Amino acid sequence: MKKLTVNVKDAYDILIEKGLITKSGGFIKTVLTGNKVCLITDTNVYAIYANEVKESLKDQGYEVYEYVFKAGEASKKTAIVIDMVEFMADKGLTRDDGVIALGGGVCGDMAGFAAAIYLRGIKFVQIPTTLLSQVDSSVGGKTAVDLPQGKNLCGAFHQPSLVIIDPNVLDTLSPHFFADGMGEVIKYGCIKSKSLFDRLEKENVHDFIEDMIYECLDIKRRIVENDEKEHGERALLNFGHTCGHAIEKLWNFETVSHGEAVGIGMVMISRVGEKLGLTAPGTADKIVAVLHKYGLKTADTHSTAEIVGAMRSDKKRTGTGIKFVMLKSIGDSFIHPVDNSDIPKIFGV
Numbered sequence: 001m002k003k004l005t006v007n008v009k010d011a012y013d014i015l016i017e018k019g020l021i022t023k024s025g026g027f028i029k030t031v032l033t034g035n036k037v038c039l040i041t042d043t044n045v046y047a048i049y050a051n052e053v054k055e056s057l058k059d060q061g062y063e064v065y066e067y068v069f070k071a072g073e074a075s076k077k078t079a080i081v082i083d084m085v086e087f088m089a090d091k092g093l094t095r096d097d098g099v100i101a102l103g104g105g106v107c108g109d110m111a112g113f114a115a116a117i118y119l120r121g122i123k124f125v126q127i128p129t130t131l132l133s134q135v136d137s138s139v140g141g142k143t144a145v146d147l148p149q150g151k152n153l154c155g156a157f158h159q160p161s162l163v164i165i166d167p168n169v170l171d172t173l174s175p176h177f178f179a180d181g182m183g184e185v186i187k188y189g190c191i192k193s194k195s196l197f198d199r200l201e202k203e204n205v206h207d208f209i210e211d212m213i214y215e216c217l218d219i220k221r222r223i224v225e226n227d228e229k230e231h232g233e234r235a236l237l238n239f240g241h242t243c244g245h246a247i248e249k250l251w252n253f254e255t256v257s258h259g260e261a262v263g264i265g266m267v268m269i270s271r272v273g274e275k276l277g278l279t280a281p282g283t284a285d286k287i288v289a290v291l292h293k294y295g296l297k298t299a300d301t302h303s304t305a306e307i308v309g310a311m312r313s314d315k316k317r318t319g320t321g322i323k324f325v326m327l328k329s330i331g332d333s334f335i336h337p338v339d340n341s342d343i344p345k346i347f348g349v
Contacts, residue, residue, distance in 0.1 A: 002214050006139065006159070006221050008228050014139060014163040014217055016210060021049060021127065021166040025056030028125050031161040034096030036063045038088050040111035041102040042071035045129050048172055053102055053127065065091045069110070073253040076106050076145050078154055084114040098123040098161070104130035104177075105137035105258065109155070112143030116158035123161040129169045131181025132259055135188070135216035136237075138163050140224045146253060150313030151245045157229055165217075167209055176257070179295040183240075183259025183266075186290055188216045190266060191239045192223075194331030201290055236333045239325040240266035246310035250302050263287075263296040268307070272346050273326040278336065280329040287330075305349040 002016040015027060028037070037057055041050055046068045057064050067087050069075050088099075101111035101124060108126050115124035128138035144155025170178065182205065189197030196215055199205075205212055220237065227234040243265030247256055256264075266287050273279030288298045300307065314322060321339040328334060338346060 002210065004214070004217055004221050007225050008141075008159055010159060010161070012159060012161050012163065014165065014221070016165045016167070016213055016217075018166060018168045018210075020164055021169060022052055022056060024053055024127060024164050025058075025060040025062070027162060027164060028057065028098075028100065029060045031125065032062075032098040032123055034094060034098065035061060036065065036091065036093050036097040037100050038065050038067055038084075038091065038093060038097075039100045039102060040067045040069075040084060040107060040114070042069055042075070042104075042107055044071040045103045045107070049102060049129060049169065053100065057100070065093075069107075071106075073106055073146070073248075073258075076110055076253070078145055078147070081110050081114050081117075081145055084110065085118045088114070088118050093118070093122065095119050095122055098125065100125050100127060101138075101160075102127045102129065103133070104128065105133045108133055108138050109143050109152070110145060112141070112158050112160065113145060113155055116143055116156040121158060124158070126160045126163045128163070128165060130173060131170055131178055132184050133181075134165050134167070134170070134213055135181060136184040136220065138165070139217055139220050140234075140237075141228070151248055151253065153313070159228075165213060167213060170209070175295065180257045180259035182294040183261075183263040183291075183296055185212060185216055186287070186294070186296075187237075187239050187262060187266065188219050189290075190287065190327060190330055191236050191325070191333035192219045192331060194329075197286075197290070197330050201286075201293070205294070235323060235335055236325055239327070239333055240264075240269060242311055242314050242322060242324060243268045243307060245314060246307045247300050247302065249310045249313065250300075250306060256297070256300065260297045261300075263291045264298060264300050267291070267298050268304075268347075269324055269326055272324075273336075275348075276346060279327050283327055283329060303349075304347050305344075308344055308347050308349055311343065
């Protein structure tokens with residue numbers, strides 16, 4: 001078993017091993033001392049993995065209450081989180097009890113947010129079932145839902161108590177959702193690991209899947225430990241996300257998935273960086289080639305002007321502008337603030 005420990009105020013472990021989901025209850029028992037758990041999952045994951053996890057939890061003596069929501073980003077809204085919280089209250093969960101998030105990034109974000117606000121915060125465990133959530137969103141404590149005005153605008157920092165990663169669950173992902181996760185994997189290579197980017201470029205990721213998950217999470221672990229609440233270095237994890245979130249909003253959080261949008265965003269901001277002389281020439285083309293290799297989009301049908309306009313609701317925006325994440329070269333990233341008045345100019349609109 002591979003293991004990482006995230007050394008924040010309330011430290012927690014990330015466990016990585018094939019087949020781990022069937023033994024999840026025993027590991028959860030080490031962090032949740034109560035006798036009730038709320039298992040939150042979506043309609044897709046429920047049909048495949050809920051019974052395995054539920055039985056493992058029952059074997060440890062837990063009373064298990066299931067909350068199942070409709071799969072998809074469209075469910076990621078305040079009304080459903082409030083419904084989750086009311087469900088927990090109806091079942092009488094106490095501060096000793098906890099929440100299990102079984103699913104992808106949408107599930108983890110919503111279940112984590114519900115855990116953060118119920119009784120002013122109870123423990124929760126992440127069991128991510130998509131590549132995107134395994135390499136990124138399950139770790140770090142960011143929880144949120146979308147508002148009509150933009151993505152992830154309502155949320156809280158609430159770290160999990162444990163993250164259980166079973167790479168076997170990736171076998172049930174469609175090619176589309178595996179590619180979606182690769183958008184975040186490629187991001188990690190871009191911002192912090194040229195060696196990972198080179199492996200993605202030259203090898204087949206399926207041949208080193210556990211090593212890849214471990215490296216992405218080790219990068220994120222180190223960044224989160226240095227900057228838990230995103231006052232500095234953690235913002236590097238947003239490479240491609242400012243443009244990406246704008247694209248997602250323009251598609252009403254449908255049609256173009258998060259990983260796809262981030263990939264397009266990485267290309268857009270790298271081309272801007274090259275134009276400004278801040279990014280090594282040819283960097284954007286390298287990113288395009290790797291995105292294409294893993295079946296990801298590299299451009300959107302909305303105009304640049306429309307995408308720039310949609311950035312107005314980005315949560316990284318300050319009163320004076322946006323802090324864009326750019327690359328000096330592959331593996332070397334930095335934060336570049338741009339004044340509001342200059343944003344259209346740098347994108348050529």
